Amino acid sequence: MTKIAWVFPGQGSQTQGMGLSLNETVIGKQKFAQAQEILGWSVLEVCEAGDERLSQTIYTQPCLYTVECILVDLQKQEGKQPDLVAGHSLGEYVALYAAGVYDFAQGLQLVKRRAELMSTAQGGKMVALMKFDRDILEGAIASNPDVVIANDNSEGQVVISGKPEAIDQVLEQVQAKKAVELNVSGAFHSPFMASAATEFVQVLDTITFNDATTPIMSNVDPIPSTSAPEIKQRLIAQMTGGVRWREIMLNFPHHGITDVVEVGPGKVLTGLIKRTNKELNLTNISG
Template identity: 90%
Template structure:
Protein backbone atom coordinates (compact mmCIF):
# COMPACT_ATOMS: atom_id res chain seq x y z
CA UNK A 1 0.00 0.00 0.00
CA UNK A 2 1.34 3.43 -1.00
CA UNK A 3 1.63 5.99 1.78
CA UNK A 4 2.61 9.48 0.72
CA UNK A 5 4.31 12.31 2.60
CA UNK A 6 4.25 15.88 1.33
CA UNK A 7 7.28 17.97 2.31
CA UNK A 8 7.71 21.72 1.95
CA UNK A 9 11.03 23.57 1.48
CA UNK A 10 11.99 26.71 3.37
CA UNK A 11 14.19 29.74 2.89
CA UNK A 12 16.96 29.10 0.40
CA UNK A 13 14.73 27.39 -2.16
CA UNK A 14 13.34 30.63 -3.59
CA UNK A 15 14.04 31.37 -7.25
CA UNK A 16 13.18 34.09 -9.73
CA UNK A 17 9.92 33.37 -11.51
CA UNK A 18 8.64 30.89 -8.94
CA UNK A 19 4.86 30.73 -8.90
CA UNK A 20 4.39 33.21 -11.75
CA UNK A 21 2.47 30.71 -13.91
CA UNK A 22 0.09 30.04 -11.00
CA UNK A 23 -1.64 33.37 -11.68
CA UNK A 24 -3.23 31.61 -14.66
CA UNK A 25 -5.29 29.47 -12.27
CA UNK A 26 -8.34 30.69 -10.39
CA UNK A 27 -6.89 29.49 -7.08
CA UNK A 28 -3.64 31.30 -7.82
CA UNK A 29 -5.38 34.58 -8.69
CA UNK A 30 -7.40 34.50 -5.47
CA UNK A 31 -4.45 33.64 -3.23
CA UNK A 32 -2.10 36.23 -4.77
CA UNK A 33 -4.78 38.91 -4.33
CA UNK A 34 -5.45 37.83 -0.74
CA UNK A 35 -1.72 37.85 0.02
CA UNK A 36 -1.33 41.38 -1.35
CA UNK A 37 -4.16 42.62 0.88
CA UNK A 38 -2.48 41.11 3.96
CA UNK A 39 1.13 42.02 3.13
CA UNK A 40 0.65 45.39 1.45
CA UNK A 41 2.91 44.31 -1.43
CA UNK A 42 2.70 41.89 -4.37
CA UNK A 43 4.16 38.39 -4.06
CA UNK A 44 3.91 38.05 -7.84
CA UNK A 45 5.88 41.23 -8.41
CA UNK A 46 8.69 40.12 -6.08
CA UNK A 47 8.87 36.63 -7.60
CA UNK A 48 8.80 37.94 -11.15
CA UNK A 49 11.46 40.61 -10.56
CA UNK A 50 13.81 38.20 -8.82
CA UNK A 51 15.89 41.10 -7.48
CA UNK A 52 17.59 41.32 -4.08
CA UNK A 53 14.23 41.52 -2.31
CA UNK A 54 13.52 37.87 -3.04
CA UNK A 55 16.55 36.93 -0.94
CA UNK A 56 15.57 39.18 1.96
CA UNK A 57 13.84 37.32 4.81
CA UNK A 58 11.09 39.93 5.00
CA UNK A 59 9.97 39.02 1.46
CA UNK A 60 11.30 35.49 0.99
CA UNK A 61 9.20 33.81 3.65
CA UNK A 62 5.77 35.22 2.65
CA UNK A 63 6.56 34.54 -1.03
CA UNK A 64 7.46 30.90 -0.39
CA UNK A 65 4.45 30.39 1.89
CA UNK A 66 2.03 31.84 -0.68
CA UNK A 67 3.40 29.92 -3.67
CA UNK A 68 3.55 26.61 -1.79
CA UNK A 69 0.02 27.02 -0.40
CA UNK A 70 -1.31 27.56 -3.94
CA UNK A 71 0.43 24.35 -5.04
CA UNK A 72 -1.21 22.54 -2.10
CA UNK A 73 -4.64 23.81 -3.17
CA UNK A 74 -4.09 22.72 -6.76
CA UNK A 75 -3.08 19.24 -5.63
CA UNK A 76 -6.14 18.94 -3.44
CA UNK A 77 -8.31 20.21 -6.28
CA UNK A 78 -7.15 17.12 -8.19
CA UNK A 79 -8.25 14.94 -5.27
CA UNK A 80 -4.75 14.26 -3.96
CA UNK A 81 -4.12 14.01 -0.22
CA UNK A 82 -0.99 13.16 1.79
CA UNK A 83 -0.81 10.64 4.63
CA UNK A 84 1.82 12.71 6.44
CA UNK A 85 3.27 16.23 6.13
CA UNK A 86 6.48 17.96 7.17
CA UNK A 87 8.18 21.23 6.29
CA UNK A 88 11.72 22.52 6.65
CA UNK A 89 11.75 25.63 8.86
CA UNK A 90 9.42 28.09 7.07
CA UNK A 91 8.01 25.10 5.17
CA UNK A 92 6.43 23.85 8.40
CA UNK A 93 3.90 26.70 8.15
CA UNK A 94 2.79 25.35 4.78
CA UNK A 95 2.59 21.85 6.25
CA UNK A 96 0.19 23.14 8.90
CA UNK A 97 -1.92 24.81 6.21
CA UNK A 98 -1.96 21.59 4.17
CA UNK A 99 -3.10 19.68 7.27
CA UNK A 100 -5.97 22.09 7.93
CA UNK A 101 -4.57 23.53 11.19
CA UNK A 102 -5.38 27.09 10.08
CA UNK A 103 -6.56 28.88 6.94
CA UNK A 104 -4.32 30.62 4.40
CA UNK A 105 -4.78 34.13 5.80
CA UNK A 106 -4.05 33.13 9.40
CA UNK A 107 -0.91 31.29 8.31
CA UNK A 108 0.30 34.21 6.22
CA UNK A 109 -0.17 36.62 9.13
CA UNK A 110 2.03 34.35 11.23
CA UNK A 111 4.65 34.09 8.48
CA UNK A 112 4.61 37.87 7.96
CA UNK A 113 5.30 38.52 11.64
CA UNK A 114 7.89 35.74 11.81
CA UNK A 115 9.73 37.24 8.83
CA UNK A 116 9.66 40.71 10.41
CA UNK A 117 11.10 39.43 13.68
CA UNK A 118 13.77 37.31 12.01
CA UNK A 119 14.81 40.08 9.62
CA UNK A 120 15.50 42.44 12.54
CA UNK A 121 17.48 39.88 14.56
CA UNK A 122 21.15 40.80 14.86
CA UNK A 123 24.38 39.81 16.57
CA UNK A 124 24.73 36.21 15.45
CA UNK A 125 25.64 34.19 12.41
CA UNK A 126 24.98 30.83 10.77
CA UNK A 127 27.42 28.59 8.91
CA UNK A 128 26.65 25.51 6.81
CA UNK A 129 29.09 22.61 7.17
CA UNK A 130 29.63 19.78 4.69
CA UNK A 131 31.89 16.73 5.00
CA UNK A 132 32.89 16.74 8.64
CA UNK A 133 33.31 14.34 11.53
CA UNK A 134 30.02 14.40 13.46
CA UNK A 135 31.61 13.21 16.71
CA UNK A 136 34.14 16.03 16.61
CA UNK A 137 31.38 18.54 15.78
CA UNK A 138 29.16 17.42 18.65
CA UNK A 139 32.09 17.49 21.05
CA UNK A 140 33.09 20.99 19.91
CA UNK A 141 29.55 22.31 20.32
CA UNK A 142 29.22 20.69 23.73
CA UNK A 143 32.24 22.68 24.90
CA UNK A 144 30.89 26.01 23.60
CA UNK A 145 27.83 27.58 25.27
CA UNK A 146 27.06 29.96 22.44
CA UNK A 147 26.73 27.59 19.46
CA UNK A 148 24.02 25.08 18.52
CA UNK A 149 23.15 22.87 15.54
CA UNK A 150 20.38 24.92 13.95
CA UNK A 151 19.64 22.64 10.98
CA UNK A 152 20.53 18.95 11.17
CA UNK A 153 19.82 18.42 7.48
CA UNK A 154 21.52 15.08 6.90
CA UNK A 155 24.39 12.93 8.11
CA UNK A 156 26.82 15.02 6.06
CA UNK A 157 25.24 18.48 6.17
CA UNK A 158 24.41 20.72 9.13
CA UNK A 159 24.05 24.41 9.86
CA UNK A 160 25.43 25.80 13.11
CA UNK A 161 24.12 28.99 14.67
CA UNK A 162 25.27 31.28 17.47
CA UNK A 163 27.68 34.02 18.45
CA UNK A 164 30.31 34.72 15.75
CA UNK A 165 33.35 34.27 17.98
CA UNK A 166 32.04 30.96 19.37
CA UNK A 167 31.26 29.68 15.86
CA UNK A 168 34.81 30.51 14.77
CA UNK A 169 36.17 28.39 17.63
CA UNK A 170 33.96 25.45 16.60
CA UNK A 171 34.99 25.78 12.95
CA UNK A 172 38.65 25.67 13.95
CA UNK A 173 38.11 22.46 15.92
CA UNK A 174 35.93 20.69 13.31
CA UNK A 175 37.92 21.51 10.17
CA UNK A 176 35.00 20.68 7.86
CA UNK A 177 35.89 20.17 4.22
CA UNK A 178 33.43 22.94 3.33
CA UNK A 179 32.04 25.74 5.49
CA UNK A 180 29.75 28.43 4.05
CA UNK A 181 28.51 31.41 6.03
CA UNK A 182 24.83 32.04 5.33
CA UNK A 183 23.57 35.45 4.31
CA UNK A 184 21.24 35.93 7.28
CA UNK A 185 20.89 38.70 9.84
CA UNK A 186 20.95 36.63 13.02
CA UNK A 187 21.41 33.29 14.75
CA UNK A 188 18.16 31.66 13.63
CA UNK A 189 16.93 28.44 15.29
CA UNK A 190 19.01 29.07 18.38
CA UNK A 191 18.43 30.29 21.96
CA UNK A 192 19.51 33.75 20.76
CA UNK A 193 16.09 34.10 19.12
CA UNK A 194 14.37 33.97 22.53
CA UNK A 195 13.21 37.59 22.47
CA UNK A 196 11.80 37.19 18.96
CA UNK A 197 10.12 33.95 20.04
CA UNK A 198 8.46 35.71 22.97
CA UNK A 199 7.08 38.42 20.69
CA UNK A 200 5.97 35.83 18.15
CA UNK A 201 4.11 33.87 20.85
CA UNK A 202 1.88 36.91 21.37
CA UNK A 203 0.79 36.67 17.72
CA UNK A 204 0.34 32.90 17.94
CA UNK A 205 -1.93 33.36 20.95
CA UNK A 206 -4.40 35.29 18.80
CA UNK A 207 -4.88 32.40 16.36
CA UNK A 208 -6.90 29.28 17.11
CA UNK A 209 -5.28 26.09 15.86
CA UNK A 210 -7.47 23.16 14.83
CA UNK A 211 -6.47 19.52 15.22
CA UNK A 212 -4.61 18.46 12.08
CA UNK A 213 -6.47 16.39 9.48
CA UNK A 214 -3.11 14.88 8.52
CA UNK A 215 -0.31 13.95 10.99
CA UNK A 216 2.53 16.48 11.11
CA UNK A 217 6.17 15.81 11.89
CA UNK A 218 7.55 18.96 13.45
CA UNK A 219 11.05 20.43 13.11
CA UNK A 220 11.62 20.26 16.86
CA UNK A 221 9.88 16.88 17.36
CA UNK A 222 9.75 14.40 14.45
CA UNK A 223 7.00 12.37 16.16
CA UNK A 224 3.76 12.64 14.12
CA UNK A 225 0.99 14.59 15.85
CA UNK A 226 -2.51 15.87 15.09
CA UNK A 227 -3.02 17.66 18.42
CA UNK A 228 -3.67 21.38 17.99
CA UNK A 229 -2.06 22.26 21.33
CA UNK A 230 1.03 20.13 20.67
CA UNK A 231 1.45 21.55 17.16
CA UNK A 232 1.20 25.15 18.42
CA UNK A 233 3.72 24.50 21.21
CA UNK A 234 6.15 22.95 18.72
CA UNK A 235 5.80 25.99 16.46
CA UNK A 236 6.67 28.27 19.38
CA UNK A 237 9.77 26.17 20.09
CA UNK A 238 10.80 26.20 16.41
CA UNK A 239 12.23 29.74 16.55
CA UNK A 240 14.76 28.82 19.22
CA UNK A 241 15.02 25.09 18.49
CA UNK A 242 16.94 23.22 15.81
CA UNK A 243 15.45 21.80 12.62
CA UNK A 244 15.74 18.02 13.04
CA UNK A 245 15.32 17.21 9.36
CA UNK A 246 17.68 14.22 9.41
CA UNK A 247 15.47 12.54 12.02
CA UNK A 248 12.32 13.39 10.07
CA UNK A 249 13.75 11.69 7.00
CA UNK A 250 14.84 8.63 8.95
CA UNK A 251 11.34 8.38 10.47
CA UNK A 252 9.52 8.20 7.12
CA UNK A 253 9.94 4.42 6.67
CA UNK A 254 8.90 3.80 10.29
CA UNK A 255 5.65 5.63 9.53
CA UNK A 256 5.05 3.38 6.52
CA UNK A 257 5.83 6.14 4.01
CA UNK A 258 6.75 4.79 0.58
CA UNK A 259 6.61 8.00 -1.48
CA UNK A 260 7.66 11.59 -0.74
CA UNK A 261 6.53 14.58 -2.79
CA UNK A 262 8.36 17.88 -2.43
CA UNK A 263 5.83 20.67 -2.95
CA UNK A 264 7.59 23.94 -3.74
CA UNK A 265 10.46 25.44 -5.74
CA UNK A 266 13.70 23.53 -6.17
CA UNK A 267 14.70 20.02 -5.16
CA UNK A 268 16.64 20.63 -1.95
CA UNK A 269 14.60 18.29 0.24
CA UNK A 270 14.32 15.47 -2.28
CA UNK A 271 18.09 15.71 -2.72
CA UNK A 272 18.59 15.23 1.02
CA UNK A 273 16.04 12.41 1.19
CA UNK A 274 17.56 10.61 -1.80
CA UNK A 275 20.91 10.39 -0.03
CA UNK A 276 19.28 9.27 3.24
CA UNK A 277 16.41 6.95 2.22
CA UNK A 278 17.27 5.32 -1.08
CA UNK A 279 14.20 3.06 -0.95
CA UNK A 280 11.66 5.91 -1.09
CA UNK A 281 10.05 7.06 -4.33
CA UNK A 282 10.59 10.80 -4.78
CA UNK A 283 8.91 13.44 -6.93
CA UNK A 284 8.56 17.24 -7.11
CA UNK A 285 5.71 19.64 -7.73
CA UNK A 286 6.79 23.19 -8.46
CA UNK A 287 5.82 26.20 -10.52
Protein backbone atom coordinates in the same frame (compact mmCIF):
# COMPACT_ATOMS: atom_id res chain seq x y z
CA MET B 1 0.43 -0.15 0.21
CA THR B 2 1.43 3.33 -0.98
CA LYS B 3 1.70 5.98 1.74
CA ILE B 4 2.62 9.50 0.75
CA ALA B 5 4.34 12.31 2.62
CA TRP B 6 4.25 15.88 1.38
CA VAL B 7 7.30 17.96 2.31
CA PHE B 8 7.71 21.71 1.96
CA PRO B 9 11.02 23.56 1.47
CA GLY B 10 12.03 26.67 3.36
CA GLN B 11 14.20 29.73 2.85
CA GLY B 12 16.96 29.14 0.34
CA SER B 13 14.72 27.37 -2.18
CA GLN B 14 13.34 30.59 -3.68
CA THR B 15 14.00 31.21 -7.38
CA GLN B 16 13.21 34.03 -9.77
CA GLY B 17 9.93 33.37 -11.56
CA MET B 18 8.65 30.86 -9.02
CA GLY B 19 4.86 30.66 -8.94
CA LEU B 20 4.24 32.90 -11.95
CA SER B 21 2.40 30.17 -13.88
CA LEU B 22 0.09 29.68 -10.88
CA ASN B 23 -1.51 33.05 -11.62
CA GLU B 24 -3.14 31.36 -14.62
CA THR B 25 -5.32 29.33 -12.24
CA VAL B 26 -8.40 30.57 -10.38
CA ILE B 27 -6.96 29.43 -7.05
CA GLY B 28 -3.67 31.16 -7.77
CA LYS B 29 -5.29 34.45 -8.71
CA GLN B 30 -7.37 34.43 -5.53
CA LYS B 31 -4.45 33.59 -3.23
CA PHE B 32 -2.07 36.12 -4.79
CA ALA B 33 -4.70 38.84 -4.42
CA GLN B 34 -5.40 37.83 -0.82
CA ALA B 35 -1.67 37.84 -0.04
CA GLN B 36 -1.30 41.37 -1.44
CA GLU B 37 -4.08 42.61 0.84
CA ILE B 38 -2.37 41.12 3.90
CA LEU B 39 1.22 42.03 3.02
CA GLY B 40 0.73 45.38 1.29
CA TRP B 41 2.97 44.29 -1.58
CA SER B 42 2.74 41.84 -4.50
CA VAL B 43 4.23 38.35 -4.16
CA LEU B 44 3.99 37.97 -7.96
CA GLU B 45 5.92 41.19 -8.55
CA VAL B 46 8.74 40.17 -6.18
CA CYS B 47 8.96 36.66 -7.66
CA GLU B 48 8.98 37.99 -11.22
CA ALA B 49 11.59 40.70 -10.57
CA GLY B 50 13.94 38.28 -8.83
CA ASP B 51 15.91 41.23 -7.45
CA GLU B 52 17.52 41.53 -4.03
CA ARG B 53 14.11 41.53 -2.35
CA LEU B 54 13.59 37.85 -3.09
CA SER B 55 16.65 37.04 -0.97
CA GLN B 56 15.56 39.25 1.93
CA THR B 57 13.86 37.32 4.73
CA ILE B 58 11.01 39.79 5.01
CA TYR B 59 10.01 39.04 1.40
CA THR B 60 11.33 35.50 0.93
CA GLN B 61 9.24 33.81 3.58
CA PRO B 62 5.82 35.23 2.58
CA CYS B 63 6.60 34.50 -1.09
CA LEU B 64 7.48 30.87 -0.41
CA TYR B 65 4.48 30.38 1.87
CA THR B 66 2.05 31.82 -0.70
CA VAL B 67 3.42 29.85 -3.66
CA GLU B 68 3.55 26.57 -1.74
CA CYS B 69 0.02 27.00 -0.35
CA ILE B 70 -1.32 27.51 -3.88
CA LEU B 71 0.43 24.30 -4.96
CA VAL B 72 -1.23 22.52 -2.01
CA ASP B 73 -4.65 23.78 -3.08
CA LEU B 74 -4.09 22.66 -6.68
CA GLN B 75 -3.03 19.18 -5.54
CA LYS B 76 -6.11 18.87 -3.34
CA GLN B 77 -8.30 20.12 -6.19
CA GLU B 78 -7.10 17.06 -8.11
CA GLY B 79 -8.20 14.86 -5.21
CA LYS B 80 -4.71 14.21 -3.88
CA GLN B 81 -4.11 13.94 -0.13
CA PRO B 82 -0.98 13.10 1.86
CA ASP B 83 -0.74 10.60 4.71
CA LEU B 84 1.89 12.69 6.49
CA VAL B 85 3.28 16.23 6.16
CA ALA B 86 6.51 17.97 7.17
CA GLY B 87 8.20 21.23 6.29
CA HIS B 88 11.73 22.54 6.65
CA SER B 89 11.77 25.66 8.85
CA LEU B 90 9.44 28.11 7.04
CA GLY B 91 8.02 25.10 5.17
CA GLU B 92 6.47 23.85 8.41
CA TYR B 93 3.97 26.71 8.19
CA VAL B 94 2.81 25.36 4.83
CA ALA B 95 2.60 21.86 6.30
CA LEU B 96 0.23 23.17 8.98
CA TYR B 97 -1.88 24.85 6.29
CA ALA B 98 -1.97 21.62 4.27
CA ALA B 99 -3.12 19.75 7.39
CA GLY B 100 -5.95 22.21 8.08
CA VAL B 101 -4.48 23.63 11.30
CA TYR B 102 -5.30 27.19 10.16
CA ASP B 103 -6.49 28.96 7.02
CA PHE B 104 -4.29 30.67 4.43
CA ALA B 105 -4.71 34.19 5.84
CA GLN B 106 -3.94 33.15 9.42
CA GLY B 107 -0.81 31.33 8.30
CA LEU B 108 0.37 34.27 6.22
CA GLN B 109 -0.10 36.63 9.16
CA LEU B 110 2.14 34.35 11.22
CA VAL B 111 4.73 34.10 8.45
CA LYS B 112 4.70 37.88 7.94
CA ARG B 113 5.42 38.54 11.62
CA ARG B 114 7.98 35.75 11.79
CA ALA B 115 9.83 37.20 8.80
CA GLU B 116 9.79 40.68 10.35
CA LEU B 117 11.23 39.42 13.63
CA MET B 118 13.88 37.26 11.97
CA SER B 119 14.94 40.02 9.57
CA THR B 120 15.61 42.41 12.47
CA ALA B 121 17.57 39.90 14.58
CA GLN B 122 21.13 41.06 15.14
CA GLY B 123 24.44 39.82 16.49
CA GLY B 124 24.37 36.19 15.39
CA LYS B 125 25.94 34.08 12.68
CA MET B 126 25.07 30.90 10.80
CA VAL B 127 27.46 28.64 8.89
CA ALA B 128 26.67 25.58 6.75
CA LEU B 129 29.12 22.67 7.12
CA MET B 130 29.71 19.84 4.66
CA LYS B 131 32.04 16.86 4.95
CA PHE B 132 32.98 16.89 8.62
CA ASP B 133 33.41 14.48 11.51
CA ARG B 134 30.08 14.49 13.38
CA ASP B 135 31.59 13.25 16.64
CA ILE B 136 34.12 16.09 16.66
CA LEU B 137 31.38 18.61 15.81
CA GLU B 138 29.05 17.40 18.55
CA GLY B 139 31.90 17.43 21.05
CA ALA B 140 32.89 20.97 20.11
CA ILE B 141 29.31 22.19 20.45
CA ALA B 142 28.80 20.38 23.75
CA SER B 143 31.72 22.34 25.21
CA ASN B 144 30.58 25.68 23.77
CA PRO B 145 27.26 27.05 25.12
CA ASP B 146 27.14 29.80 22.48
CA VAL B 147 26.76 27.49 19.46
CA VAL B 148 24.01 25.02 18.46
CA ILE B 149 23.15 22.87 15.46
CA ALA B 150 20.38 24.94 13.87
CA ASN B 151 19.67 22.65 10.91
CA ASP B 152 20.57 18.97 11.10
CA ASN B 153 19.87 18.41 7.40
CA SER B 154 21.61 15.08 6.83
CA GLU B 155 24.48 12.96 8.06
CA GLY B 156 26.93 15.09 6.07
CA GLN B 157 25.30 18.52 6.11
CA VAL B 158 24.44 20.77 9.05
CA VAL B 159 24.07 24.46 9.80
CA ILE B 160 25.45 25.81 13.07
CA SER B 161 24.16 28.97 14.68
CA GLY B 162 25.32 31.22 17.53
CA LYS B 163 27.66 34.01 18.54
CA PRO B 164 30.20 34.85 15.79
CA GLU B 165 33.32 34.34 17.92
CA ALA B 166 31.98 31.03 19.26
CA ILE B 167 31.17 29.85 15.73
CA ASP B 168 34.74 30.62 14.68
CA GLN B 169 36.08 28.57 17.60
CA VAL B 170 33.96 25.56 16.59
CA LEU B 171 35.05 25.87 12.96
CA GLU B 172 38.69 25.73 14.03
CA GLN B 173 38.07 22.53 15.98
CA VAL B 174 35.95 20.77 13.35
CA GLN B 175 37.96 21.61 10.23
CA ALA B 176 35.07 20.83 7.87
CA LYS B 177 35.98 20.33 4.23
CA LYS B 178 33.49 23.03 3.30
CA ALA B 179 32.06 25.84 5.45
CA VAL B 180 29.77 28.50 4.02
CA GLU B 181 28.57 31.50 6.03
CA LEU B 182 24.88 32.17 5.38
CA ASN B 183 23.65 35.62 4.44
CA VAL B 184 21.42 36.10 7.48
CA SER B 185 21.26 38.81 10.13
CA GLY B 186 20.88 36.64 13.23
CA ALA B 187 21.44 33.26 14.85
CA PHE B 188 18.20 31.65 13.65
CA HIS B 189 16.94 28.43 15.27
CA SER B 190 18.99 29.02 18.38
CA PRO B 191 18.38 30.20 21.98
CA PHE B 192 19.59 33.62 20.85
CA MET B 193 16.19 34.11 19.16
CA ALA B 194 14.44 33.98 22.54
CA SER B 195 13.32 37.62 22.56
CA ALA B 196 11.95 37.29 19.03
CA ALA B 197 10.16 34.10 20.04
CA THR B 198 8.55 35.89 22.98
CA GLU B 199 7.19 38.58 20.65
CA PHE B 200 6.05 35.95 18.17
CA VAL B 201 3.97 34.19 20.83
CA GLN B 202 1.82 37.31 21.06
CA VAL B 203 0.77 36.80 17.44
CA LEU B 204 0.35 33.06 17.86
CA ASP B 205 -1.97 33.62 20.81
CA THR B 206 -4.41 35.47 18.55
CA ILE B 207 -4.89 32.44 16.29
CA THR B 208 -6.88 29.34 17.17
CA PHE B 209 -5.26 26.14 15.93
CA ASN B 210 -7.40 23.21 14.77
CA ASP B 211 -6.43 19.58 15.24
CA ALA B 212 -4.57 18.49 12.12
CA THR B 213 -6.42 16.40 9.54
CA THR B 214 -3.06 14.86 8.58
CA PRO B 215 -0.27 13.95 11.04
CA ILE B 216 2.56 16.51 11.16
CA MET B 217 6.22 15.79 11.85
CA SER B 218 7.55 19.02 13.33
CA ASN B 219 11.06 20.45 13.14
CA VAL B 220 11.66 20.25 16.88
CA ASP B 221 9.94 16.86 17.39
CA PRO B 222 9.77 14.39 14.47
CA ILE B 223 7.06 12.28 16.13
CA PRO B 224 3.81 12.73 14.12
CA SER B 225 1.04 14.64 15.88
CA THR B 226 -2.47 15.91 15.13
CA SER B 227 -3.02 17.66 18.49
CA ALA B 228 -3.64 21.41 18.10
CA PRO B 229 -2.08 22.39 21.48
CA GLU B 230 0.97 20.21 20.83
CA ILE B 231 1.42 21.57 17.28
CA LYS B 232 1.25 25.15 18.56
CA GLN B 233 3.83 24.50 21.28
CA ARG B 234 6.15 22.91 18.75
CA LEU B 235 5.80 25.92 16.47
CA ILE B 236 6.68 28.26 19.33
CA ALA B 237 9.77 26.13 20.06
CA GLN B 238 10.79 26.15 16.40
CA MET B 239 12.17 29.69 16.47
CA THR B 240 14.73 28.84 19.16
CA GLY B 241 15.04 25.11 18.44
CA GLY B 242 16.94 23.23 15.78
CA VAL B 243 15.46 21.76 12.58
CA ARG B 244 15.77 17.98 13.01
CA TRP B 245 15.36 17.19 9.32
CA ARG B 246 17.75 14.22 9.34
CA GLU B 247 15.56 12.48 11.93
CA ILE B 248 12.38 13.32 10.01
CA MET B 249 13.80 11.67 6.88
CA LEU B 250 15.01 8.61 8.75
CA ASN B 251 11.58 8.18 10.35
CA PHE B 252 9.59 8.16 7.09
CA PRO B 253 9.95 4.38 6.54
CA HIS B 254 9.02 3.70 10.19
CA HIS B 255 5.65 5.32 9.50
CA GLY B 256 5.07 3.30 6.35
CA ILE B 257 5.91 6.12 3.93
CA THR B 258 6.76 4.84 0.45
CA ASP B 259 6.52 8.06 -1.59
CA VAL B 260 7.62 11.62 -0.83
CA VAL B 261 6.43 14.64 -2.80
CA GLU B 262 8.32 17.91 -2.44
CA VAL B 263 5.78 20.69 -2.93
CA GLY B 264 7.55 23.94 -3.75
CA PRO B 265 10.43 25.40 -5.77
CA GLY B 266 13.69 23.54 -6.15
CA LYS B 267 14.73 20.02 -5.18
CA VAL B 268 16.64 20.63 -1.95
CA LEU B 269 14.57 18.30 0.23
CA THR B 270 14.27 15.47 -2.27
CA GLY B 271 18.03 15.74 -2.79
CA LEU B 272 18.61 15.24 0.93
CA ILE B 273 16.08 12.40 1.11
CA LYS B 274 17.58 10.64 -1.92
CA ARG B 275 20.95 10.45 -0.19
CA THR B 276 19.36 9.29 3.09
CA ASN B 277 16.52 6.92 2.08
CA LYS B 278 17.26 5.45 -1.33
CA GLU B 279 14.20 3.17 -1.18
CA LEU B 280 11.67 6.04 -1.22
CA ASN B 281 9.99 7.20 -4.43
CA LEU B 282 10.53 10.94 -4.89
CA THR B 283 8.55 13.54 -6.85
CA ASN B 284 8.79 17.33 -7.19
CA ILE B 285 5.87 19.69 -7.79
CA SER B 286 6.90 23.29 -8.38
CA GLY B 287 4.34 24.62 -10.84
